[in-house]
Amino acid sequence: VQSLVSLVxxxxxMVARLGEDxxxxxxxxxxxxxxxxxxxxxxxxxxxxxxxxxxxxxxxVNRMDWKDAWGKPVFRLCVxxxxxxxxxxxxxxxxxxxxxxxxxxPSWKSSNCWSLITPVC
Numbered sequence: 001v002q003s004l005v006s007l008v009x010x011x012x013x014m015v016a017r018l019g020e021d022x023x024x025x026x027x028x029x030x031x032x033x034x035x036x037x038x039x040x041x042x043x044x045x046x047x048x049x050x051x052x053x054x055x056x057x058x059x060x061v062n063r064m065d066w067k068d069a070w071g072k073p074v075f076r077l078c079v080x081x082x083x084x085x086x087x088x089x090x091x092x093x094x095x096x097x098x099x100x101x102x103x104x105x106p107s108w109k110s111s112n113c114w115s116l117i118t119p120v121c
Contacts, residue, residue: 007039008112011032026041044063044078048063050063063075064076070097074096074098077092078092082113091113094110096109
């Protein structure tokens with residue numbers, strides 16, 4: 001868990017420093033995209049537009065109404081928890097069912113959503 005949190009924090013620092021220029025690095029295999037472990041970074045804004053999804057780049061679209069295999073509105077929950085008009089948390093963990101890259105069957109995933117100007121998960 002500590003390595004995941006460190007990775008997310010490092011990604012957030014890159015976005016704070018480089019803005020959208022950081023997104024190119026997030027798509028590259030290696031630190032941010034590791035198909036073997038099923039770990040990949042995704043970034044979305046407060047309207048739930050997924051601007052980076054290294055594991056599934058074909059779904060870099062608005063995800064506000066997306067639900068996991070059990071019907072949990074994952075992105076809406078993150079936006080609501082981080083929104084200054086709602087709970088206004090600094091970070092929040094969400095657990096959900098989603099397939100790993102290259103797999104069809106969903107498995108448990110955990111994401112740390114946190115806010116700079118936009119949340120990074």
